[in-house]
Amino acid sequence: MGAVREVAERGAFTLGEPVAEFEREFAAYCETEFAVGVSSGTEALALALRALEIGPGDEVIVPSNSFIATAEAVSAVGATPRLVDVDPESHVITAEIVAEQLGPRVRCVIPVHLYGATVDLEELLALTREAGVHVIEDACQAHGAQCRGRRVGSAGVFGCFSFYPTKNLGAWGDGGAVVTSVAELAERVRLLRAHGEQPRYHHRMIGTTARLDALQAAVLRLKLARLEDWNSERRRLGATLRERLASECADAGDALELPSAPFAQADHVYHLFVVRSAQRDALREHLAERGVASAVHYPTPIHLTDAYASLGLERGSLPVSERLAGVICSLPLFPGMSDADLDRVVEGVGSFVQARAS
Numbered sequence: 001m002g003a004v005r006e007v008a009e010r011g012a013f014t015l016g017e018p019v020a021e022f023e024r025e026f027a028a029y030c031e032t033e034f035a036v037g038v039s040s041g042t043e044a045l046a047l048a049l050r051a052l053e054i055g056p057g058d059e060v061i062v063p064s065n066s067f068i069a070t071a072e073a074v075s076a077v078g079a080t081p082r083l084v085d086v087d088p089e090s091h092v093i094t095a096e097i098v099a100e101q102l103g104p105r106v107r108c109v110i111p112v113h114l115y116g117a118t119v120d121l122e123e124l125l126a127l128t129r130e131a132g133v134h135v136i137e138d139a140c141q142a143h144g145a146q147c148r149g150r151r152v153g154s155a156g157v158f159g160c161f162s163f164y165p166t167k168n169l170g171a172w173g174d175g176g177a178v179v180t181s182v183a184e185l186a187e188r189v190r191l192l193r194a195h196g197e198q199p200r201y202h203h204r205m206i207g208t209t210a211r212l213d214a215l216q217a218a219v220l221r222l223k224l225a226r227l228e229d230w231n232s233e234r235r236r237l238g239a240t241l242r243e244r245l246a247s248e249c250a251d252a253g254d255a256l257e258l259p260s261a262p263f264a265q266a267d268h269v270y271h272l273f274v275v276r277s278a279q280r281d282a283l284r285e286h287l288a289e290r291g292v293a294s295a296v297h298y299p300t301p302i303h304l305t306d307a308y309a310s311l312g313l314e315r316g317s318l319p320v321s322e323r324l325a326g327v328i329c330s331l332p333l334f335p336g337m338s339d340a341d342l343d344r345v346v347e348g349v350g351s352f353v354q355a356r357a358s
């Protein structure tokens with residue numbers, strides 16, 4: 001591949017021209033002034049928090065129904081995640097939920113645009129502005145999704161992205177980016193990701209090693225050019241799957257509940273197509289027997305993981321997240337999925353629901 005050969009011939013394997021070019025293109029795509037390439041989505045979140053000088057003694061509101069990385073980034077900077085529950089239909093946080101959780105130590109909220117759907121930030125931003133609390137968007141599952149006419153990641157002070165290979169925009173390894181339109185904050189993340197160094201051997205602040213590789217940037221530039229097409233395909237597949245399952249599984253009751261449609265002026269780029277079923281494990285077994293792979297994102301809400309037992313949030317404390325963990329099921333959905341693949345998913349889920357109904 002030409003882009004890989006070029007990096008090899010230049011011999012500059014971290015940062016460099018490919019990263020700078022990707023950063024310009026990704027910022028333009030996200031409709032922000034700046035993008036800073038980093039080594040992962042988790043580092044993107046942690047460096048955004050550090051750039052805002054959030055640390056020991058501070059609390060950051062994080063939904064318990066997310067990938068654990070959202071909370072880990074908070075812990076990594078020495079702050080404490082304040083894990084909160086989510087809306088039972090959309091599976092994400094709302095302004096109402098956050099309003100109840102704001103307290104004197106809360107300095108930041110991290111809404112997670114989960115499964116490729118978007119958190120409605122309008123009310124939330126009004127609330128946090130008034131309270132003097134920052135918003136960092138975790139857009140690791142929603143590259144390119146739009147909400148009220150703007151891209152995710154562009155409404156908060158920072159937007160954070162992962163380029164883990166399975167994400168909507170994936171590298172050939174780990175990678176991530178922070179986007180922002182505040183020049184000073186972009187500069188801080190730029191310094192933090194590479195030992196606070198500017199210029200060479202002049203260390204302005206205590207940073208770390210969290211750079212984006214030139215090879216990954218070269219791959220990401222090529223893939224970014226196709227992201228709009230891939231997302232369109234995901235939207236089309238998601239809408240088709242929703243329609244076909246709705247007609248196939250009418251009256252399914254709690255044997256099958258479809259993902260809620262995006263609210264008006266919102267988008268869904270279907271990183272994942274997540275249904276709910278009261279008989280989730282039986283559904284997954286039925287699908288596996290028909291060669292349909294499924295998964296659970298995620299089987300344990302963050303507050304019930306061993307890692308976060310020290311927060312002391314017991315079973316029953318965040319009931320919606322806990323209930324969801326027992327009923328959610330991610331069905332196959334990916335660009336390039338054939339009509340036959342789609343038929344197999346609809347048939348598999350349909351036959352399960354009909355067997356339960358009869």
Ligand SMILES: *Cc1c(COP(=O)(O)O)cnc(C)c1O
Nearest residue numbers: 040041042067069140141162164
């Ligand atoms: C993938 C993901 C992350 C972390 O990204 P990495 O690149 O794996 O570090 C953070 N938050 C969410 C919601 C994710 O899905």
